[in-house]
Amino acid sequence: MADVIAYAEMRDGTLRPVARETVSAARVLADELGGNVVAVALGGPGSADAARELAGYGADRILTAENEAFANYDPDSAVRAIESIAGDMSPVAIVFPASAQGKDLSARVAGRLDRSLASEVTEFDVEDGSIVVTRPVYAGKAYARLRFRETPALISLRPNVFPVVKKQGAGVAEALDLEPGEVRTRVSGIEGGSRERLDVREADVVVAGGRGMQAPEHWKMLDDLVDALGPQATLGASRAVVDAGWRPHGEQVGQTGKVVSPSLYFAIGISGAIQHLAGMQTANVIVAVNKDPEAPIFSVANYGIVGDAFEVVPRLTEEIRTLRDSGG
Amino acid sequence: MNSIVCIKRVPDSEARIRVAADGRSIDPSGVKFDMNEYDKYAIEEAIQRREAAGDGQVTVITVGGDEARETLRQALAMGADDAVLLRADVSLDGLPIARALADEIRGRPFDLLLFGKQAIDDDGMQVPAMVSELLGLPCATVVVSLQIENGRAIARREIEGGHEVVEFELPGVIAAQKGLNEPRYPSLKGIMAAKKKPLEEKDVALVDGGLELVGLTGPPARPEPQIVGEGAEAVPELVRRLRQEVKVL
Numbered sequence: 351m352a353d354v355i356a357y358a359e360m361r362d363g364t365l366r367p368v369a370r371e372t373v374s375a376a377r378v379l380a381d382e383l384g385g386n387v388v389a390v391a392l393g394g395p396g397s398a399d400a401a402r403e404l405a406g407y408g409a410d411r412i413l414t415a416e417n418e419a420f421a422n423y424d425p426d427s428a429v430r431a432i433e434s435i436a437g438d439m440s441p442v443a444i445v446f447p448a449s450a451q452g453k454d455l456s457a458r459v460a461g462r463l464d465r466s467l468a469s470e471v472t473e474f475d476v477e478d479g480s481i482v483v484t485r486p487v488y489a490g491k492a493y494a495r496l497r498f499r500e501t502p503a504l505i506s507l508r509p510n511v512f513p514v515v516k517k518q519g520a521g522v523a524e525a526l527d528l529e530p531g532e533v534r535t536r537v538s539g540i541e542g543g544s545r546e547r548l549d550v551r552e553a554d555v556v557v558a559g560g561r562g563m564q565a566p567e568h569w570k571m572l573d574d575l576v577d578a579l580g581p582q583a584t585l586g587a588s589r590a591v592v593d594a595g596w597r598p599h600g601e602q603v604g605q606t607g608k609v610v611s612p613s614l615y616f617a618i619g620i621s622g623a624i625q626h627l628a629g630m631q632t633a634n635v636i637v638a639v640n641k642d643p644e645a646p647i648f649s650v651a652n653y654g655i656v657g658d659a660f661e662v663v664p665r666l667t668e669e670i671r672t673l674r675d676s677g678g
Numbered sequence: 679m680n681s682i683v684c685i686k687r688v689p690d691s692e693a694r695i696r697v698a699a700d701g702r703s704i705d706p707s708g709v710k711f712d713m714n715e716y717d718k719y720a721i722e723e724a725i726q727r728r729e730a731a732g733d734g735q736v737t738v739i740t741v742g743g744d745e746a747r748e749t750l751r752q753a754l755a756m757g758a759d760d761a762v763l764l765r766a767d768v769s770l771d772g773l774p775i776a777r778a779l780a781d782e783i784r785g786r787p788f789d790l791l792l793f794g795k796q797a798i799d800d801d802g803m804q805v806p807a808m809v810s811e812l813l814g815l816p817c818a819t820v821v822v823s824l825q826i827e828n829g830r831a832i833a834r835r836e837i838e839g840g841h842e843v844v845e846f847e848l849p850g851v852i853a854a855q856k857g858l859n860e861p862r863y864p865s866l867k868g869i870m871a872a873k874k875k876p877l878e879e880k881d882v883a884l885v886d887g888g889l890e891l892v893g894l895t896g897p898p899a900r901p902e903p904q905i906v907g908e909g910a911e912a913v914p915e916l917v918r919r920l921r922q923e924v925k926v927l
Contacts, residue, residue, distance in 0.1 A: 422842070423842065425817075429811070449838065450820065450835070450836065450837040450838055450842075451837065453803050453804075453819070454807055454819045454820075454835075456804070457772075457803065457804035457805075457806070457807030457808050457819075458807045458808075458810070458811050458817070460772075460773060460804060460807075460808050460811075461776060461807060461808035461809065461810065461811025461812050462811045464773070464777075464812075465773070465887075465888055466771050466772070466773045466887035466888035466889040467772065467773070467802075467804050467808075468889060469772075469801065469802050469803055469804055470801060470803075482892060485801075486801065486897075487770065487799065487800055487801055487894070488689065488695045488704070488798070488799055488801070489691075489798065489801060490897055491694075491695035491896075491897060492695050492697055492704065492894050492895065492896060492897065493894065493895050493896075493897065493898075494770055494891060494893075494894050495891070495892035495893050495894075495895070496770065496771075496889045496890065496891055496892060497889070497890045497892050498888055498889060498890075499888055499889075499890050500888040503888070534814075534815070534816035534846060534847075534850075535816040535817055535818065535844060535845075535846050535850075536844070536845045536846065537842050537843065537844055537845075538843045538844070538845050539842070539843045540837070540840055540841070540842055540843070541834065541840055541841045541842075541843060542839070542840035542841050547839070548838075548839070549838035549839055551838070552838060555926075599822075599836075599855070599856050599857050600836060602856075604691075605691045605798055606691050606715050606716075606798065606856065609801075613926050614920070614926040614927075623692065624691075624692050624693070624694060625691040625692055628691075631897060631900060632897070632898075634924075634926065635920070635924045635926050636900075637916065637920070643905070648903055648905065649900075649903060650900045650903070651903050652900075652901055652903065652904065652924065653903075653904055653905075653906050653916055653919060653920070654903060654904065654905045654906060655905075655906050655907060655908070655909070655912045655913070655916060656905060656907075656908045656909075657908050657909035657910065657912070658909065661909055661910040662909065662910050662912075662913060664910075665910040665913040666913050666916070666917070669913055669914060669917045670917065670927065673917065673921075673927065
């Protein structure tokens with residue numbers, strides 16, 4: 351059988367948005383290969399019910415393990431579960447999200463199964479019966495096409511690249527016989543977890559600030575723009591302002607930060623060092639605001655405004671608020 | 679406190695990358711190479727742990743060509759004690775590298791096995807966790823802080839919107855993220871001392887993994903940039919184009 355396992359990431363007993371992307375993409379792959387999509391969801395109380403939703407994105411089987419111990423990520427149990435399922439059904443591919451959890455888990459599974467893994471994949475195809483993937487290397491300064499010559503092909507998918515597609519699968523739900531076993535690596539809690547803002551890799555719109563913002567207290571202006579853009583928007587930052595301690599490293603976009611692919615990326619007061627451009631040039635639409643008309647950021651921007659961020663940004667926030675208020 | 683740190687020589691993050699004429703590699707001309715940035719946090723952590731404990735050994739290992747010797751010397755200059763070069767042709771598949779490292783490390787005594795969270799050339803982010811599984815060790819990836827007490831490690835790892843607290847018994851594996859510490863620059867004394875520190879070299883034959891390179895290409899071209907205008911007066915026109923031309927608002 352040409353079945354595809356999709357790892358459906360959960361947190362606190364609910365599906366994370368990337369879970370729908372992963373299952374939707376697994377459906378596309380399984381359709382090309384003529385197999386079923388088997389979603390695997392481990393989570394805390396309520397997770398088994400929550401995972402049923404995946405039938406609507408093409409899951410034919412939904413294997414769940416609901417346990418208080420799985421409310422936090424439990425890498426050892428997750429590896430064991432996938433190893434056992436893969437052993438039973440010999441899948442052609444195992445697909446993960448390239449999220450924090452998905453990247454950690456996919457590499458562990460690859461080590462356990464002694465199989466190669468393609469990380470942060472942005473495209474896949476089936477050619478002459480084998481899976482061929484494209485993935486950015488050098489933070490997107492180049493792209494590698496790679497062919498899997500053995501199965502299962504282990505793939506992690508870059509968040510925000512593959513569309514969520516509604517498509518009905520058979521959706522047969524089964525509880526896995528999985529008890530928390532030997533735990534070498536224990537996740538004992540989640541800290542911070544300020545969920546008011548999306549992670550920069552998962553947001554649909556990113557407002558990134560650079561040295562042109564001049565001081566950390568000016569971020570209020572960017573915060574206001576993010577608020578006006580709505581709940582799918584979040585803040586990003588250039589390396590310079592992270593190194594200066596103005597912004598947390600979690601917001602850093604670039605080759606030594608996060609590589610992002612939102613629908614819309616605002617680069618505010620960012621000149622556009624090569625390592626920054628590498629991290630955001632796969633955004634669908636890029637808007638740059640910079641005082642310097644020669645700034646390299648303008649070479650990758652769809653739209654540029656030459657000007658002072660302190661004048662342009664408040665006006666932009668105002669225009670977008672007006673648009674939202676008028677129901678646009 | 680004994681540590682092993684696995685490092686890699688990569689193009690500098692400011693390097694312009696061009697695909698070579700063969701369509702399978704990058705053109706190295708004009709590209710400056712350096713130690714992978716995240717590996718510096720791993721080395722610094724190992725050195726600080728040794729210094730705090732008052733004894734121990736920091737061993738650095740890399741898989742690569744002859745030119746990787748320079749990267750190992752850099753680690754020795756920072757303060758590592760000895761180095762191992764596993765000489766091999768490295769591909770974009772992380773598994774053969776993980777296997778070679780695991781084979782070298784198996785049998786060596788250590789408390790901590792450290793990596794940078796990601797090499798900024800292949801961007802795989804997979805070798806640390808792969809090695810941990812191949813060796814049957816606990817592992818925390820993307821670590822921004824680490825406490826060790828009585829043989830037990832408490833690490834904080836970066837996740838979307840926060841941090842996970844990860845606990846495990848040593849020996850274990852850590853993949854270092856920026857923020858873990860402030861890596862030192864090699865001192866002149868360190869650079870001189872590094873020349874006399876042991877650097878072992880051996881050829882290893884990497885066993886092919888399951889990934890075969892079909893080809894490399896440059897990034898897709900961006901659309902022709904348009905300057906909408908100057909200053910705040912250009913904003914209404916920008917918003918109009920975002921709504922009507924590209925429909926993202």
